[in-house]
Amino acid sequence: MAAKTDVFQSPDYYLLDDLLTEEQKLIRESVRAYVRKSISPIIEDYAQKAEFPQQIVRELGDLGCFGPTIPVDYGGGGLDYISYGLMMQELERGDSGVRSTASVQGSLVMFPIYEYGSEEQRRKFLPRLASGEWLGCFGLTEPDHGSDPGGMLSNFKDAGDHVILNGSKMWISNAPFSQVAVVWAKDEQGEVRGLIVERGMEGFSTPTTHGKWSLRASATGELVFDHVKVPKSNILPNIKGLKGPLSCLTKARFGIAWGVVGAAMDCYDAALRYSKERVQFDRPIGGFQLQQKKLAEMITEITKAQLLNWRLGSLMNEKRATPAQVSMAKRNGCEIAAQITRDARQMLGGMGITGEYPIMRHMMNIESVITYEGTHDVHLLITGMDVTGLNAFK
Incomplete structure (x- = not known):
């Protein structure tokens, strides 16, 4: 399959860039540039063949996408949580599988070794995981x-x-x-x-x-x-009980909440561009009310999710975010991404199911993301338990 030019333009309807630091924007741009150069041209081909692009492991390590919030002493980036979120957003804009690779490495492997491991374990494993030498x-x-x-x-x-x-x-x-x-x-x-x-x-x-x-x-x-x-x-010496794995999942779910918005943004951007170019009944389909309704709802939900993620990132930086707040953002992000991928696919008609556009690939990926690291229904019950104080799990 011929490599395609990545013409993505990131939507920022509420001027959220004004809330970001220059460093955060620089980090986002570096990951966006990497996705544009190294992921977008190859990812459809790998997805069609059901192959993992192994070269990205070293590349993501070089880019600093593994363990960005882990201290620099152990090979991490020493960055804040909004920077981490923006990295995951840009990676998932490329593909959910690429973001998964980074999420697992940073939040589910490096975080527990850093948080609960011995100093010897930290020194042995973290630098090699951070660099991408080890997956x-x-x-x-x-x-x-x-x-x-x-x-x-x-x-x-x-x-x-x-x-x-x-x-x-x-x-x-x-x-x-x-x-x-x-x-x-x-x-x-x-x-x-x-x-x-x-x-x-x-x-x-x-x-x-x-x-x-x-x-x-x-x-x-x-x-x-x-x-x-x-x-x-x-054996990790400093943790016993389910608190260990669940604390890792909280960190990973935070990254997912940002990541799925990246996938939604990519589908919205493709649908918006297509709506201006595709002519039916003598005018661009973007001029018809039902298409505008879809686009208006897409950008509204993306904007709401961006605001939710930014606020959650601020709370994470202040060590005030709760696991239930992370659950809400993960569930909301997955829900709006699933709807946006489906609406975008409809807007593109038959073209929406081909690898010429990223939409069907995102749409299928989100079906996994909506389930892993806490299913859609489980996150609903986490919020329900948080607001009522009553446990519906048992």
């Missing part, structure tokens, strides 16, 4: 335990200077190409602990998940542990 993945979801991770069956038993890990994880982004997996499993007391499992440990395998209609340019797989010997030095 990481996060093992929480199991074949029979998704929304209810507390029911996990993966477990480990004490064996002297090491533990023996058994179990399996499913729907794991980055798994087939990862050198490192942060895995959550139960100890002999039934307590959830985090372990760093490394490629090459005997009994550890990562079968690829095939046949996806969504996130086709992202590598998804399983993690299988068959009596894997994990050194005790690879």
Whole structure:
């Protein structure tokens, strides 16, 4: 498939750029330029072939997209959360799978090692993950335990200077190409602990998940542990219980809230441009009321989500954001992105389903993003519990 020119123009209806610092805008522009040069020309081809563009791992590392909020001492960017959000927005404007690669690496692998790991673990793993020398993945979801991770069956038993890990994880982004997996499993007391499992440990395998209609340019797989010997030095010492993995997911969901707005912006931009160029009944279709209704609703929802994300980023920077606030932004972003991709696809008619435009690819990707890291319904119940004080999960 011939490489296409990326002519994306970012919508900013409420002049939100005025709320950003010069550094934040510079960071956004550098990632936008990278997507324009290195992602947009190749991503349709990789998605059509259902292949992961492995070269992006080093490129994202060089760009500083892995662990941007991790301190510089450990190879991270030492940046604020709005900068991180803007990076994820621009990456997902390119493709949800590319943003997933960065989200998993920074929020689900580097964050727990930094937050809950020993100094030795930080020094060993974080710089290599930050640079993209190593790719990481996060093992929480199991074949029979998704929304209810507390029911996990993966477990480990004490064996002297090491533990023996058994179990399996499913729907794991980055798994087939990862050198490192942060895995959550139960100890002999039934307590959830985090372990760093490394490629090459005997009994550890990562079968690829095939046949996806969504996130086709992202590598998804399983993690299988068959009596894997994990050194005790690879257990995260400073966390016990589900708080560990859930705190990681809060960070990742924050990135998703920004990322899906990038996908929505890309679809809106493509639909707006098409509406001015496509002539039917002797005039551009953008001149018809029903098309204008779609475009007006798209830009309204994008603007609302941009404002929500900016405020959430400010609260994250002040360490005042709650997990429930992050859930609201993740759910809202996914909902508006799903609607915008569908409306944009309709505006493009038959052209909307071809790889000549990014819309159908975004539309399929969002179907995964709306489910992973907390399903749409679970986030609804998190908000419901937060406002009522009543738990509807049990």
